[in-house]
Amino acid sequence: MAAAPAKQKSKLVGWIDHRLPIFSFMEHELNEYPTPRNLNYWWNYGSLAGIMLVIMIASGIFLAMAYTPHKDMAFDSVERIMRDVNYGWLLRYIHMNGASMFFVVTYIHIFRGLYFGSYKEPRELLWIIGVVILLTMMATAFMGYVLPWGQMSYWGATVITNLFSAIPLVGDWIVTLLWGGFTVDNPTLNRFFSLHYLLPFVIVGIVVLHLIALHQHGSNNPLGIDRKGPQDSIPFHPYYTVKDLFGLCVFLLVYAAFVFYAPNLLGDPANYIPANPLQTPAEIVPEWYFLPFYAILRSVPNILFIPAKLAGVLAMFGAIGVLFILPWLDRSRVRSATFRPLYKWFFWVLVLDCLVLGYVGANRPEGMFLVLGRIATLWYFFHFLILVPLLGVFERPRPLPTSISSAVLKGAAAPAMEK
Amino acid sequence: MRKFALALAGAAALTVGAAQAADEPSLPKVTWPNDGVFGTFDRASLQRGFQIYKEVCSNCHALQHLHYRDLGPGGPGGGIGFTDEEVKALAEQAQVTDGPNDQGEMFQRPGRPYDPIARPFPNEQAARAANNGALPPDLSLITKAREGGARYVFALLQGYTDPPPDMKMGTGMNYNLYFPGHQIAMPQPLSDGQVTFSDGTPNTLTQEAYDIAAFLTWAAEPTLEVRHRMGTKVFLFLLVLTGLFYVVKRKVWAEVH
Numbered sequence A: 001m002a003a004a005p006a007k008q009k010s011k012l013v014g015w016i017d018h019r020l021p022i023f024s025f026m027e028h029e030l031n032e033y034p035t036p037r038n039l040n041y042w043w044n045y046g047s048l049a050g051i052m053l054v055i056m057i058a059s060g061i062f063l064a065m066a067y068t069p070h071k072d073m074a075f076d077s078v079e080r081i082m083r084d085v086n087y088g089w090l091l092r093y094i095h096m097n098g099a100s101m102f103f104v105v106t107y108i109h110i111f112r113g114l115y116f117g118s119y120k121e122p123r124e125l126l127w128i129i130g131v132v133i134l135l136t137m138m139a140t141a142f143m144g145y146v147l148p149w150g151q152m153s154y155w156g157a158t159v160i161t162n163l164f165s166a167i168p169l170v171g172d173w174i175v176t177l178l179w180g181g182f183t184v185d186n187p188t189l190n191r192f193f194s195l196h197y198l199l200p201f202v203i204v205g206i207v208v209l210h211l212i213a214l215h216q217h218g219s220n221n222p223l224g225i226d227r228k229g230p231q232d233s234i235p236f237h238p239y240y241t242v243k244d245l246f247g248l249c250v251f252l253l254v255y256a257a258f259v260f261y262a263p264n265l266l267g268d269p270a271n272y273i274p275a276n277p278l279q280t281p282a283e284i285v286p287e288w289y290f291l292p293f294y295a296i297l298r299s300v301p302n303i304l305f306i307p308a309k310l311a312g313v314l315a316m317f318g319a320i321g322v323l324f325i326l327p328w329l330d331r332s333r334v335r336s337a338t339f340r341p342l343y344k345w346f347f348w349v350l351v352l353d354c355l356v357l358g359y360v361g362a363n364r365p366e367g368m369f370l371v372l373g374r375i376a377t378l379w380y381f382f383h384f385l386i387l388v389p390l391l392g393v394f395e396r397p398r399p400l401p402t403s404i405s406s407a408v409l410k411g412a413a414a415p416a417m418e419k
Numbered sequence B: 001m002r003k004f005a006l007a008l009a010g011a012a013a014l015t016v017g018a019a020q021a022a023d024e025p026s027l028p029k030v031t032w033p034n035d036g037v038f039g040t041f042d043r044a045s046l047q048r049g050f051q052i053y054k055e056v057c058s059n060c061h062a063l064q065h066l067h068y069r070d071l072g073p074g075g076p077g078g079g080i081g082f083t084d085e086e087v088k089a090l091a092e093q094a095q096v097t098d099g100p101n102d103q104g105e106m107f108q109r110p111g112r113p114y115d116p117i118a119r120p121f122p123n124e125q126a127a128r129a130a131n132n133g134a135l136p137p138d139l140s141l142i143t144k145a146r147e148g149g150a151r152y153v154f155a156l157l158q159g160y161t162d163p164p165p166d167m168k169m170g171t172g173m174n175y176n177l178y179f180p181g182h183q184i185a186m187p188q189p190l191s192d193g194q195v196t197f198s199d200g201t202p203n204t205l206t207q208e209a210y211d212i213a214a215f216l217t218w219a220a221e222p223t224l225e226v227r228h229r230m231g232t233k234v235f236l237f238l239l240v241l242t243g244l245f246y247v248v249k250r251k252v253w254a255e256v257h
């Protein structure tokens, strides 16, 4: 099966494939690769994330050709890209808004996994690798945002790097290492640029692992039950290639709307003011995709002997940490929320909770926002650490369909299928 | 899962609502011809705006990201409608320090189109010394660097009034409705009849504020029209492609459903 491509196109292909089985590989992983026949549009976001990664790397490499990582020149060099480099404005807006699109797509991808139980046996490692990708993306985006060296770049970098000083014993040492000195300065910008160039390629490597893990057991599906035979599957190509392409076009329409008609809507105006170490902006807020985490960071008070700052940092990283152990926190053997009458509701409460955290993160932690932020933070951890394990034990799932094909062909028992 | 999209929209509305809860009055609802999806600049308005910049604002504010050539046909986005000769004449009005020459000396020469637009002060200290300690910010990105953009600039320039009786003003400070905190170091720069437009347009304060805001929007992003035009093409292309893939998808999947 893997020895020769099913439809050999030419002698040359055959010659190469005999020595380097690249064509068999593609044939196997794309063409024959059996996929559940009932995937809905929530399964489009994985390929969209992959495409966003490629777009970010492509636009980033061209930006880097005209960008200068020096504190006295970075801001002006970005403006030069916007004004004097041919189509530089396009590249920069693609990259800037691309970061936001990348996160939208990735967050939806993750919530898809939460709803349909894609993190459960046998996909635990696939899920964990995904969480590692999320972390690396966050580091990349954070450092990228520092590069234009505007006011938010500078002060965002100052606030976030300072967090590490909360770590006992080694904290200050880590901060000095990040800064390359005793404050955010030119060496910081230099190392952030270097890492910002490097990390996306690290992500590519992790994505390859993600895909290897995916192809081992194939995609989960909206019913969350295993494929029982060939009647449950269809080949990836052409069915899902064309579906992914259609989804990609719709996504590109949204992306283009931002790039061409509202390129600065998601950004902070203060980042069009050159960095000024002597003048703190009235509000220091990160990009929207970090707001829920920022809210958690700023909500946490002193806990026993742990000072608020350290507790906040722990909670913030803990918010991602719980995702790592989620496959073992969830004791329910039923994957899809479609058949979990209680979990389904709590899933939506969690979505709402994250939106509330995002809303809180954009505001000062005072008065109503502080209260709201604390409640939402507590709920976040309550959901993962208490609710999810308990539901696995006490919830009574609805009966599962016997197979994907029976559910699909009867139609009735497949509420998640799109028509 | 449609609920998800609804919840997202709801959260977005909430955030926008919260952002406006400051004590400055809300900005006037003006629009410019360059707003909107098909927006293009009104070149006459841009030229009037540049005239205001040159006669008034340039006494204190720089436009450091712009060169004279940017105003002409060769500039990004095609400039503000000046001819090459006009740009050349404009540049020559400025004296530029150049060098060193082959004697090792710096010398003065008339400006050329490729020179950056001359700045009023050689450095920050000089700017502050001339402005009561306050620094007039560079204006080339000002409409992007402020919440509200052009509308904020438009409002700010018309926002000078007498301070409320209970307010203590710092020395040399002026009361402005729209400036955060209301105390601004910039004295009211524009008033009715401040500039005499060469095209005979009535020189009310509102007109002046409108035109300079338009010019500063252009200065912040001279390629704005190019962006809008390309956006239209990209959208049409993507719409057709989306339709095409939709049809193909239906066809390919017909036998599976």
Ligand code: HEM
Pocket: A053, A056, A057, A058, A059, A060, A061, A062, A063, A064, A065, A067, A078, A092, A095, A096, A099, A102, A137, A140, A141, A142, A144, A145, A146, A147, A148, A196, A197, A199, A200, A201, A203, A267
């Ligand atoms: C995971 C993929 C990537 C993400 C999420 C990302 C994110 C970002 C962000 C958020 C910015 C700030 C944009 C702004 O506000 O101006 C930025 C800037 C930048 N990035 Fe990336 N980036 C990625 C990949 C790359 C790659 C691979 C390169 C280079 C090879 C690159 C080069 C640059 C450069 C030169 C800038 C500064 C210019 C600018 O600010 O527009 N990026 N990136």
